[in-house]
Amino acid sequence: xxxxxxxxxxxxxxxxxxxxxxxxxxxxxxxxxxxxxxxxxxxxxxxxxxxxxxxxxxxxxxxxxxxxxxxxxxxxxxxxxxxxxxxxxxxxxxxxxxxxxxxxxxxxxxxxxxxxxxxxxxxxxxxxxxxxxxxxxxxxxxxxxxxxxxxxxxxxxxxxxxxxxxxxxxxxxxxxxxxxxxxxxxxxxxxxxxxxxxxxxxxxxxxxxxxxxxxxxxxxxxxxxxxxxxxxxxxxxxxxxxxxxxxxxxxxxxxxxxxxxxxxxxxxxxxxxxxxxxxxxxxxxxxxxxxxxxxxxxxx
Numbered sequence: 001x002x003x004x005x006x007x008x009x010x011x012x013x014x015x016x017x018x019x020x021x022x023x024x025x026x027x028x029x030x031x032x033x034x035x036x037x038x039x040x041x042x043x044x045x046x047x048x049x050x051x052x053x054x055x056x057x058x059x060x061x062x063x064x065x066x067x068x069x070x071x072x073x074x075x076x077x078x079x080x081x082x083x084x085x086x087x088x089x090x091x092x093x094x095x096x097x098x099x100x101x102x103x104x105x106x107x108x109x110x111x112x113x114x115x116x117x118x119x120x121x122x123x124x125x126x127x128x129x130x131x132x133x134x135x136x137x138x139x140x141x142x143x144x145x146x147x148x149x150x151x152x153x154x155x156x157x158x159x160x161x162x163x164x165x166x167x168x169x170x171x172x173x174x175x176x177x178x179x180x181x182x183x184x185x186x187x188x189x190x191x192x193x194x195x196x197x198x199x200x201x202x203x204x205x206x207x208x209x210x211x212x213x214x215x216x217x218x219x220x221x222x223x224x225x226x227x228x229x230x231x232x233x234x235x236x237x238x239x240x241x242x243x244x245x246x247x248x249x250x251x252x253x254x255x256x257x258x259x260x261x262x263x264x265x266x267x268x269x270x271x272x273x274x275x276x277x278x279x280x281x282x283x284x285x286x287x288x289x290x291x292x293x294x295x296x297x298x299x300x
Contacts, residue, residue, distance in 0.1 A: 002217075002254060008247070009257040011293050016281060017073045019043045019060075019288035029062040031084050031101075043288040046227070047088035047098075047132070048271040048281050051110075056273070057096065058283060058290065059085035066098075066108060066115075069290065079113040087132030087179070087227075087269075091139065099130040099143050105161065122167055128156070132179045132227065132269075136186055139163040142170075144177035150195035151175055158191055160208070170210045171202065179227035179269065184234055190216060192225035192238065199225050199238060199249075217253050219243070227269025227283075235298065237280060239267040246270055246282055248298065257298060263289040 024042035032041035045067075047059040056069040057078070066079040066088070083106065087099035096108040097118065104127050105119040121127065128147025135141055141161040149156035156174030161167050170189070171177065175196035182189055189202040189210065201216035216236070219225060223242035230236050234251040237259075244265035248257035259280060261267055264287040271281045278296035283289075 003256070004254055006256075008255045009297065011257055011259045011295065011297065013259060013262045013282065013291040013293045015262065016290045016292040017069055017075070018290065019045060019067075020075050023060075023065075023067070023075065023077065024288065025063055031062040039286075044285045045283045045288055045290070046086055046268050046285060048269055048283050048290065049088050049090045049096075050271060050273050051090050051094060051096075052092075054273070056271070056281060056290070057088055057090065059088050059098065061086055061101070066113075068110070078110055079108055079115050081115045083115065085115075086130065087143075089133050089135050091135045097133060097135065097141065099133045101129040101131065104130055105133070105141065105143060119161060119167070122159075122169075131177065134180050134182060136182060142180055142182070142189060144174070144180055144191065146174070146177050146194075149174065149176050156193075158189070158202075168208060171200075171213065174200075176224070178225065179239070181228045181230045181236070183230060184232055190228055190230070190236060192228050194224040194226060194241065197221065197224040199228070199236070217247075217249050217255070219247065223266075226267070229270045229272055229280075231272060231277070231295075231298075233299075237270050237272075239270045239282060241266050241268050241285075243267075246280065246293075248295075257295075259293045259295070261291060263287045263291060267291075 084101035098106040131144045131146040133143040145157040156177040158171040176194040178192040202210040202213045221242040226241040227239040236249040244261040246259040263284040266286040268285045282291040
């Protein structure tokens with residue numbers, strides 16, 4: 001992890017909220033058996049995203065649940081269905097989309113709690129296991145198909161679903177593709193490659209393809225980069241699933257800050273919020289805690 005002259009600034013976190021006791025399930029699940037064998041998993045939260053009213057939506061992967069956390073920090077279960085929701089994003093029109101490991105891309109009606117399929121397959125072939133998504137300003141959906149890929153099987157995929165319905169495979173050699181985000185100009189796609197312990201940088205060409213894909217930054221540890229977000233200044237926020245931090249990278253790839261979890265070590269995803277968009281919200285999945293950090297100091 002590189003910095004040029006000034007070591008990364010340390011930014012603390014505090015607990016914003018945690019999964020209430022009544023929503024925690026101390027029972028076995030098929031997802032936990034495969035992904036966290038031997039560990040008690042009463043919830044595993046991910047996919048933070050704000051709606052226009054300031055409500056924070058998150059998913060609970062093993063039990064197929066979607067929660068809404070109101071500004072007063074009260075929790076409501078919006079949906080429960082037979083799936084493994086992993087990523088969630090809300091577009092400017094309020095449409096709620098889910099990257100579901102079992103079923104592909106799904107759509108949530110927050111009023112009824114109904115979750116319906118949007119895209120389940122490509123050319124009649126099921127996805128490996130969708131992980132996260134990002135919605136472009138024109139409505140195109142970028143999403144990752146991670147499955148159980150890794151260094152032993154570098155066949156993870158990154159897709160773009162255009163508003164026309166056209167599905168483009170942008171990368172098919174991914175090493176566990178996970179979170180993803182476009183830069184402010186929507187000219188470059190950043191993708192967390194968890195088992196490569198790196199974030200890849202994929203320039204988008206005029207014809208819509210990617211070219212000269214490279215490693216933007218490299219990290220370390222038993223897991224790797226997970227969820228991503230980016231602010232208007234082009235600073236990349238990288239949640240690391242085993243180091244208990246979110247790392248902040250400048251547009252040139254220099255690590256300029258580290259945001260330290262005050263809860264567990266599994267920081268899985270991030271969302272920028274607050275009235276001035278100067279707060280970073282972080283899901284710490286193992287403890288079922290949502291953390292918050294003041295990131296206004298990055299501009300000073």
